[in-house]
Structure formats: C-alpha cells, structure tokens
Amino acid sequence: MTVSGRVPPVLRRALAPDDPHCYRHCDRPLRARALTARTPGLLLVYACPGGAVSVVTYSEWRNRDPTPTLLAYARTHTLPPRLVRRWDLRTATRHGPELGRGAEAYMGKARPPRPLRAVYWRVYPTRTKDGSVRRLFACARHGRGNVRFFLAPGDAQSPRCPACATGGKKRAR
Amino acid sequence: MNSAAPERLTIVLAPWCPHCVPLSVRHGRRLARLLKVPLRTLDIDRPAQERAADRLVARYGDAAPDYLIPQVFLEWSDGRVEHLLTGFSEQVARTDRAWKDLFRSRWLKGVLAGRKR
Numbered sequence: 131m132t133v134s135g136r137v138p139p140v141l142r143r144a145l146a147p148d149d150p151h152c153y154r155h156c157d158r159p160l161r162a163r164a165l166t167a168r169t170p171g172l173l174l175v176y177a178c179p180g181g182a183v184s185v186v187t188y189s190e191w192r193n194r195d196p197t198p199t200l201l202a203y204a205r206t207h208t209l210p211p212r213l214v215r216r217w218d219l220r221t222a223t224r225h226g227p228e229l230g231r232g233a234e235a236y237m238g239k240a241r242p243p244r245p246l247r248a249v250y251w252r253v254y255p256t257r258t259k260d261g262s263v264r265r266l267f268a269c270a271r272h273g274r275g276n277v278r279f280f281l282a283p284g285d286a287q288s289p290r291c292p293a294c295a296t297g298g299k300k301r302a303r
Numbered sequence: 304m305n306s307a308a309p310e311r312l313t314i315v316l317a318p319w320c321p322h323c324v325p326l327s328v329r330h331g332r333r334l335a336r337l338l339k340v341p342l343r344t345l346d347i348d349r350p351a352q353e354r355a356a357d358r359l360v361a362r363y364g365d366a367a368p369d370y371l372i373p374q375v376f377l378e379w380s381d382g383r384v385e386h387l388l389t390g391f392s393e394q395v396a397r398t399d400r401a402w403k404d405l406f407r408s409r410w411l412k413g414v415l416a417g418r419k420r
C-alpha cells in the first residue's frame with residue numbers, strides 16, 4: 131500500500147453512492163464519469179445524460195487537503211475559469227468505519243494509518259437578472275481528460291460548450 | 304490500554320439540510336443511546352451555536368469557507384475529539400448508508416466493548 135494518494139478499487143466501491151439522480155433538472159440517473167488527469171487520486175464528475183453536473187469530486191487516500199488539486203483542475207477546465215470559486219469547494223474526511231466492513235478492514239491495515247480525503251465542487255443553479263436559471267454543464271466532446279465545464283440555461287439538454295460553439299477542435303488528447 | 308470513555312456526541316447541522324434533519328438527528332440519537340452519552344446539536348443558523356460549530360469544525364472537522372454538514376464528533380473523557388462522519392454531498396441516501404455502516408463497524412463494537420469493561 132502506497133501513500134501516493136491513489137484510491138484502490140475497494141475504496142472506490144465503498145465511496146460510490148447507490149443510485150443518484152439528477153436533481154432539479156431531469157431526475158434521470160446520474161453517471162459518475164472518471165476523468166483522466168495528472169492527479170494521483172480519483173476525479174469523478176457526476177452528470178446526467180443531458181450533461182447537467184450535479185457535483186465534481188476528487189478523492190485521495192492520504193492525509194492531505196485535496197482542495198488545491200481540484201481547484202487547479204476545475205479552473206483549467208472551466209469556461210470562464212472565474213466560475214470556479216473557492217467557497218464552492220468543500221472537503222470531507224472519510225474514515226473506515228463509515229465506509230463498510232470491507233473498507234474498514236482494508237484501511238485498518240494501512241501504514242501509516244490515514245483516512246480518505248475528498249473535496250466536492252458543487253455549483254448551485256443561479257438566477258440571472260432576466261429571471262432565467264443557469265446551471266453547470268459538462269462537455270465531454272473534447273476527450274476523457276479534457277472535460278469542459280460551463281454555464282447554460284437550466285433546462286438545456288446536452289448544450290454545446292463555448293469551445294464547441296466557436297468551432298473549437300474536438301480532438302481527444 | 305486507553306481508559307478514556309465517550310462523553311458527548313455532537314452533530315453540526317442545519318434544519319433545512321436533508322442530510323441532517325431528520326436523518327442524522329435520528330441516527331445520532333441512536334448512537335448517543337448506545338454510547339450512553341448526551342447528544343448535542345449545533346445549528347449553524349443560530350449565531351451562538353454557529354460560533355461553537357465553527358470552532359469545532361475548524362479544529363477537528365472538515366473546514367472550508369462554506370463547510371459541509373452534517374459533521375459528527377465524539378468527545379472523549381481524556382479531552383480527545385474524534386471526527387466521525389461528514390455528510391456525503393453526492394446523495395442523502397449515501398449519508399444514510401454511512402451512518403448504517405458506522406453502526407455495523409468494528410470501531411463501534413470496540414468502543415462498546417470498552418464501555419462494558
């Protein structure tokens with residue numbers, strides 16, 4: 131067991147929610163898409179089939195605040211980057227006993243002992259001056275590690291991101 | 304062997320949060336009963352309680368400018384404060400599962416066995 135921050139499969143399964151659904155957009159099941167990034171931990175975006183983002187999470191199995199890592203990733207992949215505000219990121223420490231018997235036993239063997247540290251990026255829908263609602267969407271047309279986050283009308287389904295709309299190249303990295 | 308005993312369970316919460324009320328209050332009451340300790344709730348919408356909650360979270364919990372709730376802490380007779388659980392932002396049902404896993408945990412069995420000694 132290393133202390134690189136990597137989250138092994140047994141702990142990934144323990145962290146996963148049961149059957150999450152899209153809230154205040156379409157009520158369809160959320161899919162957790164693992165993003166490829168140059169980070170040691172587990173980066174997931176929970177979005178519905180229409181692209182509406184519920185939450186983005188980043189978890190590491192080491193006793194270090196993962197917030198700067200997710201903050202940097204989100205700012206690099208959000209159009210415009212100023213949509214990513216520090217107070218929209220919230221941390222959580224996950225201990226073995228709350229993750230089920232398998233994870234508790236697995237984490238109990240780890241040396242040095244350490245919890246999982248997670249950070250959540252959630253952008254709540256906002257109402258603009260004209261009364262319309264805008265919410266966060268993810269565009270996956272640029273490759274698995276290159277998701278783009280952007281705001282679009284709250285009831286949109288699979289809207290095009292600003293890069294797509296301006297004819298940006300859809301090349302996977 | 305550590306002779307410390309649990310002294311108080313605290314939940315930092317807000318009444319409008321579905322992860323907190325009624326879910327975590329219900330589980331918290333049950334856990335406090337098992338541990339034979341009082342349950343304290345700190346409502347972040349009440350200024351005096353919010354100050355106590357902020358201190359607890361900053362020192363022992365998951366602090367952030369707008370931190371997650373609920374956060375659950377167990378205070379021990381030797382002065383230790385143990386962070387037990389923070390709500391799962393993904394889903395209320397996931398927070399419920401975390402509480403249920405906590406009740407089934409080896410950790411709790413050990414704490415209860417320690418109480419009987």
